[in-house]
Amino acid sequence: MTNDFPQTLTIAGTDSGGGAGIAADLKTMQMRHVFATMVVVAVTAQNTLGVQDAFPMPTKMIDEQFASLAADLNIRACKTGMLADAEHVKAIVRNLKKYDFGPLTVDPVMIAKGGAPLLSEDAISVVRDELVPLADLVTPNLPEAEKLTGMTITTEDEMVTAGKKLQALGAKNVLVKGGHFNSADEANDFALLADGKSFWMTAPRVDTHNTHGTGDTISACITAERAKGHTMEEAIRTGKAYVEATIRDGINVGHGHGPLNHWAKIKEDD
């Protein structure tokens, strides 16, 4: 048996409402034609209105999920999402050092759209000092980039400076996402690659509340493209095009910040 079909892993939290976290990751990976596996770090009781409760897994179960995957699967790219607290971030770091699951995308999830914390405050320095240096790519939104760099980000120049600081922290490649940027017309992201190349990806801002799971979706799409062997630049550009399509061709589910349309196509023949 060859066991060589592209296989990916998401290390994150569940969203009972199906819009973000592991649910968004699996849907995205499925749509991008890779096989998706998961390590469940935490379970949340959540819907489009907010996070009602969260329960981190015992770290022994984290170790066991990693061991199960390593014993059987051939994972070529992985990503992290909600990691709950410092103890769990350390457990993930320990396992990522133990097993080779290919290039790692770190989506440093901290706070849900509704304001609920998904990472405890004391875990931020552990993410910065121990997880980010393992990252092939780190994909913070603006509040996350502010927490990791200690700077305030209100201009595009400051997004560029933050990107450089994040690379200096040890991430090979950086994508600073501009969804939280104070602009009514655009949602622009800044990418800084390992070889020093940088570029902006511009997109019209869609006027919608249905943006639950955007960060998960772009990072999962990038992870899928990496597992298929695409370059970092190709993967990042596909990620941006896919998340833009899932927002633009939206669906209405729930009463709050609704989920994305993961069936959306980047191109007609996709």
Ligand SMILES: Nc1ncnc2c1ncn2[C@@H]1O[C@H](COP(=O)(O)OP(=O)(O)O)[C@@H](O)[C@H]1O
């Ligand atoms: N209203 C919107 N219209 C178009 N693109 C958006 C919109 N909101 C977010 N995006 C894009 O979705 C991706 C993730 O967005 P962002 O809100 O920055 O991250 P997060 O979901 O992690 O908070 C980025 O590519 C961002 O530019």
Ligand SMILES: Cc1ncc(COP(=O)(O)O)c(N)n1
């Ligand atoms: C389990 C889990 N992981 C990640 C997010 C972030 O998604 P968003 O920022 O779009 O609410 C979330 N709400 N829940």
